[in-house]
Amino acid sequence: MRPWITNARMYAVTPEVEALWRGLLEHIAADAGVALDYVPHPAPQPLEELWSRGDLGAVFMCGYPIALRLAPVTPIAAPIPHVDWAAHRAVYRSDLIVREDAPYRTLEDTFGGRAGWTVAHSQSGFNAFRRHLLGYRTPRRPALYAEMVENLVTARAVLDSVREGRIDVGPLDAYWHLLIARHAPHLTAGIRVLASTPLTPMPPFVAAAGAPEEMVSRLRASFTGAAGKPWFSKFAEPLSLEGFAEATEASFAPLLEWDREAREAGFERPA
Numbered sequence: 001m002r003p004w005i006t007n008a009r010m011y012a013v014t015p016e017v018e019a020l021w022r023g024l025l026e027h028i029a030a031d032a033g034v035a036l037d038y039v040p041h042p043a044p045q046p047l048e049e050l051w052s053r054g055d056l057g058a059v060f061m062c063g064y065p066i067a068l069r070l071a072p073v074t075p076i077a078a079p080i081p082h083v084d085w086a087a088h089r090a091v092y093r094s095d096l097i098v099r100e101d102a103p104y105r106t107l108e109d110t111f112g113g114r115a116g117w118t119v120a121h122s123q124s125g126f127n128a129f130r131r132h133l134l135g136y137r138t139p140r141r142p143a144l145y146a147e148m149v150e151n152l153v154t155a156r157a158v159l160d161s162v163r164e165g166r167i168d169v170g171p172l173d174a175y176w177h178l179l180i181a182r183h184a185p186h187l188t189a190g191i192r193v194l195a196s197t198p199l200t201p202m203p204p205f206v207a208a209a210g211a212p213e214e215m216v217s218r219l220r221a222s223f224t225g226a227a228g229k230p231w232f233s234k235f236a237e238p239l240s241l242e243g244f245a246e247a248t249e250a251s252f253a254p255l256l257e258w259d260r261e262a263r264e265a266g267f268e269r270p271a
Contacts, residue, residue: 004057004211006036007050009043010203011060011079013156013180017239024226024235025058031229032222034215043154048121056208058219063201063252064123068259072209074216075247077223078202081175082242090202090245094128094171095193097162104169107195108136113168116149116161117270123255124173125155128197130270131258143271150269156180163191175202178240200255204247220246 006025012018022038029036036057041050051061051071061073078090085093096107104110118125133144149167152158158170159180174196181188205223207216226232227243235241262268 003035003037003055004207004215005039005053005055006058006205007039007041008060009041009047009050010062011176011179013176014183017179017183020235020238024232024239027229027231027235028058028219028222028226031225032215032218034219034222043156051206054208054210056206057211057215058205058207058223060203061206062121062123062203064127064255064259065121066204066206066249067252067255068121070121073206074209074211075204075206075249075251076216076220077244078204078247078251079175079239080242080245081178081202082236082240083175083178085174085196085199086242088242089199090204090247091199092124092202093174093199094124094132094197095174095177096129096132096169096195096197097159097172097177097191098169098194099162099165100190100192102168104194107132107169110169110194111136111141111144112146114147114149114166115145115270116152116158116167116170118152118154118158118171120151120269123200123203124176125152125158125171126270127255127258127262128200129171130262130267132195132197133270134262134265134267137265137267142266145271148269148271159187159191163187169194171197175240182238182240201247201251202245204251
């Protein structure tokens with residue numbers, strides 16, 4: 001039988017955090033009775049290459065590319081962040097960040113400046129940002145920024161670009177932001193959240209579409225039952241994790257509506 005792989009690249013914000021995810025996944029796999037091999041896939045390797053593999057057993061994947069069917073996968077379960085705004089649900093949002101010393105008090109104050117986004121298949125780094133900006137466009141103001149820096153690829157690049165003054169504002173996955181602020185606070189010192197986008201379904205762990213249904217079912221049960229296990233607490237606190245909720249492809253379908261609205265408005269890219 002071929003080995004199945006697991007990976008937590010999306011939320012492996014530091015090597016120490018990746019080790020925590022790896023340990024958590026080992027427990028989940030053991031409880032499910034499924035053999036999973038952790039395979040690193042560090043940046044700048046494209047996540048699309050990881051997601052398109054036929055041996056995915058439990059790998060983090062953004063919900064927008066799931067909705068777009070960028071790769072043939074089956075959602076398993078998604079994290080429930082342990083933070084007030086999640087309200088015990090498997091949801092997240094994008095924090096629109098600026099430098100602490102920037103003069104901006106509202107998002108509108110940043111208009112006319114420089115903004116940036118990650119990749120066009122990202123929910124937190126593109127689709128949510130585009131949808132949020134769409135509400136501010138008018139016929140007289142079809143573009144909100146003087147410059148838009150495209151394809152920054154990673155959340156870390158957005159954070160660094162804002163911190164170092166290369167862009168004035170950018171979208172940051174709020175759960176990623178929570179983890180990096182906890183484990184590498186020097187990177188978020190001097191950064192503040194100007195606004196946040198509406199909540200959407202949290203990125204789930206997925207398996208390849210060809211993975212055996214029984215294996216996926218066992219993994220789903222192990223993920224959703226993890227919070228009740230004695231080993232869970234040692235991972236929950238450092239990962240700001242409350243537990244996991246079942247995820248399905250239908251969970252992410254509403255993200256396509258945001259895409260449709262933007263395209264119909266002639267706003268294919270944040271601008």
